[in-house]
Amino acid sequence: MTGPATVLEMRNLSVGYYRDLxxxxxxxxxARQGQITTIxxxxxxxxxxxxxxxxxxxxxxxxxxxxxxxSILGIPPExxxxxxxxxxxxxxxxxxxxxxxxxxxxxxxxxxxDRKQVRDKIEANYLRFPALRDKRRQVTGELxxxxxxxxxxxxxxxxxxxxLLVDEPTAGLSKRLAEEVYAMLLDLARIDGLTILxxxxxxxxxxxxxxxxxVLELGRNKFEGPASEFxxxxxxxxxx
Numbered sequence: 001m002t003g004p005a006t007v008l009e010m011r012n013l014s015v016g017y018y019r020d021l022x023x024x025x026x027x028x029x030x031a032r033q034g035q036i037t038t039i040x041x042x043x044x045x046x047x048x049x050x051x052x053x054x055x056x057x058x059x060x061x062x063x064x065x066x067x068x069x070x071s072i073l074g075i076p077p078e079x080x081x082x083x084x085x086x087x088x089x090x091x092x093x094x095x096x097x098x099x100x101x102x103x104x105x106x107x108x109x110x111x112x113x114d115r116k117q118v119r120d121k122i123e124a125n126y127l128r129f130p131a132l133r134d135k136r137r138q139v140t141g142e143l144x145x146x147x148x149x150x151x152x153x154x155x156x157x158x159x160x161x162x163x164l165l166v167d168e169p170t171a172g173l174s175k176r177l178a179e180e181v182y183a184m185l186l187d188l189a190r191i192d193g194l195t196i197l198x199x200x201x202x203x204x205x206x207x208x209x210x211x212x213x214x215v216l217e218l219g220r221n222k223f224e225g226p227a228s229e230f231x232x233x234x235x236x237x238x239x240x
Contacts, residue, residue, distance in 0.1 A: 003032065004032040004033040004034055004035060005032065005033045005068075006030050006031070006032055006033075006066075006069075007031050007032065007033050007067070007068060007162065007163050007195040008029075008030070008031040008054065008065070008066070008067055008085075008163060008195070008197060009029070009030050009031075009065070009066040010027055010028060010029040010030075010050065010053075010054065010063065010064075010065050011028060011063050011064045011065070011066065012026045012027070012028060012062065012063040012064070013026070013027040013028070013029075013050070013053065013060050013062070013063035013064070013065065014026060014027070014060060014061045014062035014063055015027075015046070015049055015050070015053045015058050015059075015060045015061060015063075016049075016058075016061060017058070019061055022061060022219065023046040023049045023219050024046040024049055024050060024053070024216075024219045024220075025219050025220050026062075026063070026220065026221075027046070027050060027063070027216075027219070027220070027221060028221055029050065029197070029214055030212075031163065031195055031196070031197040032195065032211070032212065033193075033195055034189060034190075034193045034194070034195060035189065035195060035196070035211035035212060036185065036186070036189050036196045036198055036209050036210050036211050036212075037195075037196070037197050037198065037210070037211065037212045037213075037214070038198045038199075038200060038206045038207070038209075038210040038212070038213050038214070038227070039197070039198070039199045039200075039213075039214050039215075039216060040200065040203055040206065040213060040214070040215050040216070041215055041216035041217060041222070042217075043201070045216040045217060045218060045219055046216060046219040047167075047199040047216060048090065048167050048168070048199055050199070051087065051165045051166075051167050051197065051199055053065065054085075054087075054165055054197070055077050055080060055085065055087040055165055056072070056075060056076055056077045056080055057077065059073075059074075060073065067080070067083060067084075067085055067163075068084075072085070081110070081159050081161070082110060084160070084161050084162035084163060085161060085162075085163050085165070086156045086157075086159060086161035086163070086164050086165065087156075087164075087165045087167075088152060088153060088156055088164060088165065088166045088167065088169065089167050090167040090168035090169075090171050092145075092148055092149070092152060093152055094140045094141075094148050094151050094152050094155070095140065096139070096140050096141030096148075097139065097140075097141060098139070098140060099136065099137050099138060099139055099140065100132055100135050100136045100137070100138055100140055100143070100151055101122065101136040101137065103140055103151050103152075103154075103155050104121075104122050104125055104151070104154055104155050104158060105118060105122065105158075106155060106158075107121075107154070107155035107156060107157070107158025107159055108121055108122075108158045108159070109159075110159055118158075121157075121158045121160075122158070124157075125154035125157060125158070128154065128157070128187075129150045129153075129154055129184075131147060131150065132147070132150055132151065132154065135147070144177065145172060145173045145174075145177055146173060146174075146176075146177030146178075146180045146181060149169065149170075149173070149177075149181050149184075150184065153184060153188075157188075161194065162194065162195060163194065163195040163196070163197070164188070164194055164195070164196045164197070165197050166185065166196055166197070166198045166199070167199045168199060168200060168201060169181050169182075169185065169198070169200070170182070170200075170202055170205070171201075178202065178205065179205075182205050182208070182209050185198065185209060186209045189209075189211075198210070207227050207230055210227040211226065211227060212224070212225070212226055212227065213225060213226070213227050213229075213230055
C-alpha cells in the first residue's frame with residue numbers, strides 16, 4: 001500500500017552559518033501529508049537550523065529542499081508562504097501592543113483587500129480557538145503564554161498554509177499550557193489535515209502526538225521510525 005504523500009523533503013542537506021562550517025551534514029528528512037513529523041535530539045544538533053533552512057532563512061551549502069516535489073531553494077520566505085509553507089518560531093512573534101484581532105488581521109496580508117475573506121478567516125480562527133473570541137479586543141501582551149501561542153498559530157493559519165514548520169512551541173510554558181498547545185497541533189493535523197514538521201525538546205510530549213520521528217546527533221541522522229517504536233525512552237535517547 002502507498003502511504004501518505006510526501007509534502008516536504010530535505011535531501012542530503014548540509015547547512016551552516018558559515019560556508020566552511022556545517023551544522024547539519026547530509027540531513028535527510030521527509031514530512032508526510034496530514035502527519036506530525038518530529039525532529040528530536042540534544043541541544044545544538046541542528047534541529048532549529050533545519051527549519052530555518054526549509055523556510056529560507058539559511059541557504060544550504062549542499063543538498064536540496066522539495067515542497068510537494070518541487071525545489072524551493074532560493075525562494076524567499078514571503079513567497080514560500082504563498083506556496084503554502086508557514087513557520088512558527090520558538091520565540092513568540094505576536095505584536096504585544098496590538099489587540100488579538102489586529103494580530104489575526106496581519107496574517108491575512110496576502111488577501112488584505114478582500115475584507116470578507118479576512119473576516120471569514122478570523123471567524124474560522126474564533127471557532128478553532130473559542131477562548132480568543134472573548135478577548136478579541138484585548139491587547140495581546142496581556143494574555144497568558146498559551147493564549148499568545150493561540151494568537152500566533154491563528155495568525156499563521158490566516159494564510160491557509162498546507163504545512164507548518166514549528167520550532168519548540170511550548171518553550172517557557174507551564175505544563176498545563178504546554179498540553180493545550182500540543183492539543184492544538186494535534187487537532188491541526190488530525191482535523192484540519194495540515195502537515196507539521198515539529199522540532200522539540202519535550203520528548204515525551206512530542207512522542208505522544210508524533211506520527212514519525214527523526215533523531216539527530218551532531219548534525220546527522222542517527223535513527224528514525226514511527227513514533228510507536230520509540231516507547232523505551234532510556235534506550236532511544238541520550239537526553240532526559
